[in-house]
Amino acid sequence: MKVTSYFLQNATSNLEIPTGVPDWLNEVENIKIDAESVISSNVNGCFNLKMRYRTGRKAFKTTLKIEALIKENNETNWRDAQKPLGKVSSKLASTSDGDVQNYFKSREKIFKEALGLLQQDQKAQVIALCGMDGVGKTTMMEQLKKAVEDRKMFDWVVKVVIGQKINASSIQQTVAEYLQIPLTETSTTTRADRLRVTFGKISQERKEKVLVILDDVWEKVELKDIGLCPLPNGSKLLLTSREENVCTQIVAEDDLDLRVVRVDVMEKLEANNFFFQISKVSNPELKEMGVKIVKRCGFLPLAIKLIATNLRSKEKWAWKNTLRRLKKNELVKNVQKIVYKL
Template sequence: MNSKMKQLDSTSNDVKKHMKTNNISNLKIPARVSGWLEEVEKIKEDAQSISSIGNGCFNMKMSSAPSDGDAQNHFRSREKSFKKALESLEQDRTSKVIVVCGMGGVGKTTMIEQLKKTAEDKKIFNYVLKLVIGQQINMFSIQQAIAEYMGPSLTEMSKEAREDRLRITFEKLPEGKRKVLLILDDVWETIELKDIGLSPLPNGFKLLLTSRNENICKQIAVEVNSDLTLVRVDVMEEPEAQNFFWQITGVSKQHGQEFNQIGSEIVRRCGVLPLAIKLIAKTLQFQQVFVWRDTFQRLKKKNLDENVQEVIKISYNYIKTEEEKVNFLLCGLFPDDFNIPIEELTRYAWGLWLLSEVSTVGEARDRTKTCVQNLTNANLLMDSYYIGCVKMHDLVFAFVLGRVSKGDHPWIINHGDISKWSRAEVRESCKRISITCTDMSEFPNDSKFPNLLLLRLMDGD
C-alpha cells in the first residue's frame, strides 16, 4: 500500500505543478481536475487511518521485522534538529536561508524530504521546489527547471536573458501567492543566486540548502543579505545506531554473545552513519557468524571514509547474480542523484546482451525489474518519487564510478566539464560512454573508439 500511495502522491504533485503553470499562463483548467485532487486527498486520509488503526494485518509484519526505511525516519537524535529547521521555515522567522549541514551519508537529504513534506502538508508556502545541485553546477538546467515549475519554459539562450526572465516571473507572482520555498540539495560550491533571479531574495521567499560545507552556504546567505539558520545533522547516538543495526539484521541476543560483540564493533567502525549501517546490516542479514567476523576484519584497520567505501564494496560483492551486478553498474551511466528510468536500464541490458535466458523484450523488462527490486531491497538503490525510476546515493555512486573507470575496458563517464576528456589509451579500450553536452560541438571530433558498444549522450540544456 505504501508503494502505491507514493506513486499516487507523485502523480498528484505532477498535476498540481501543471495547474500552477496554467494559472500563471491564464490557461483554463478542466473542472474534473480539482475533483480528482480532492479524491486523492480523501484516499490519503483513508490510507493514513488504516496505517494508524490497523494493528492487525498491516502492522503485524512490521512489529516482527521492522522496515529499515521506517526505522531511519524516526531517529530521536534528529528531532531537535528537525524542529529547529521547521520553525525557521515559518514566515514569521527572520531567517531566509536555512542550511542543513553534515558529512556524507549522515541523512541530510532524508531530513529535507521530511521538511518538504511537512511544509507542503501545513501549506506554509504556495510553491515548494526541490533541485539537486551536485558537484558540477549546470546553471542552464537549474534555470530551466525553476522556470518550468513556476510557469512556461525559458526560450532565451543567454544566461543573462534567462536570469531576467526568472526575476520578472517572480516579480509578477500575484498577491497572496508569493510564499516560495526553494530547496537546493547537495550543494558543493557557491551558487550565484542572481543567475536565477533571486538576488536580493524577495519577501516571502526562503532557501533550504544541504551541504557538507557550511562555509559555502554562509557565503550564499551573505549574497542575499539574509540571516542564516544553521542546522547540523550529526552521526547517530551510539545506542540509537546499535538499535538501528539490530532492527535490520533481525538478530537478537538469543543468537549468542559473539554475534552481539562483533555487531556492536561493526556499528562503531561504520562511524554510526545511517547509510553505512543500513548497507552492512542488510548484507549481514541471515549470514553465519564467520561472515560477521570476516566483515569486521575488513573494517577494523581502516578510517571512516575508507570504511564507508568498504561497506559498499562488501554489499556489492554479496549481490546474488551477475545480472544484478551489471544493472547496478549501469546506473553509473547517469548523472549523480539522477532519477534513473528502469526502462532505460532494460534497453541497455537487452541491447548489450547482459541478460541470460531471455528471448523477448518483455522477459528482459521483467528480469531488469527483478534485479532493481533486489538491489533496492539491499539498499544499494533507493526508491524515487518518479514512477518507474530509482535513485542512487552519492556515496554509492562514487563507488560505482571508481569501479567502472578501471579494468581492461574502462567506461568514460562525464557529466561536467567535457574538456576533461579521457586519455588516448582509455579510448582504445573503452566500451561504454555516457556524457552530457550543451552543444554537440563540445564532443571531441578526433576520437576513435574501436571497441565501443554503448554511446549515451545527454542534452546539458
C-alpha cells in the same frame, strides 16, 4: 571490480536512477563476497581433488554471475529525470512531522528547530542543514519538505539537486519545470531574468509563498542565476551542505539572514537499534559483532543502513569478513564513495 562507479557517476548527475539499480548493487555486493571466499579458500595438497573440484566449480559459477551483471549494467538505460511539479497539492495526506523520528530520536530537536525556522513568521530567510557525509542531511531535508507540504506552509516547493559540478543551465531548467513555465531562451542571463520575473509575479501579484530547496551544495551557487536575487517576499531557501562556509558565501552578496542547523551523527543506542532493525538478527554472537560494526561505521546513518542491509540473512563468516574489512577501513572507503549522495 569498481562495482559502484557507474552508478555513482549517474546518481550524482541529473539522471533518474532506474528501478533495478539498487537490486543490482545488492547483487554485486553478494557476488563480491562470493568471489572473496573463493580467493581465500585454502585447498592444500595436489591430491585434494574433491575440494579443488568444488572450488573450481564455485569460481566458474561466480564468473558467470559477474559477466551477467556486467552485461546488465551495460544494458541499463539512464535517461533525463522527470521532475515533479512544484505546486503543492491540497490533497496531500496528513502525516506526522517526519517518519525519520521513528528511528532517529536524537534528531527530533534538530528537526523541530529547522521546521520552526521555515515558519513564515520567522525572520530566517535561508536555512542550512550542515554536517559530514552520510550523517542524514538529505533524509532530514526530505522529511522537512514533506512536513511543509502536509501543513501547506508554502504554495510552491521547488527542489534542485546541485552536486559537485554546478550547471547553471540545468538548474534553471529544473526550477522552470517546477514553476510550470517553458524556458526557451538559450542565454543563461536571459533565462535567469525570466525566472526572476516569474518568482516576482508569484510573490507580488499572486501573494503566494515559495520554498526553494538546494540539495547537496558543494560550492557557491549564484542565486541571481536562478532568479532568486533579490529573494522574493514570502520565499525561503533551504540548503544542505557539508560546508557551512559555502552557505555563508551564497547569502553574503545579498546579505540574507542565514540560520545554520547542524546535523550530527546518531547516538550510540539508537544507532545500534537502527542497525538491528534493518539486519533483523537475533543471534547473540552476531549482535556482539553488530555493535562493533556500528561503532566502526562512526554512527553514520547511511553507512549503517547500507551495511546492515547487506548483512541481512547472511551467515557468520560474512559478518566476520565485514568487521575485518571495516577494521582495515576498506568498507569505509567504499561507503564514502556511495555517500557522495546517495
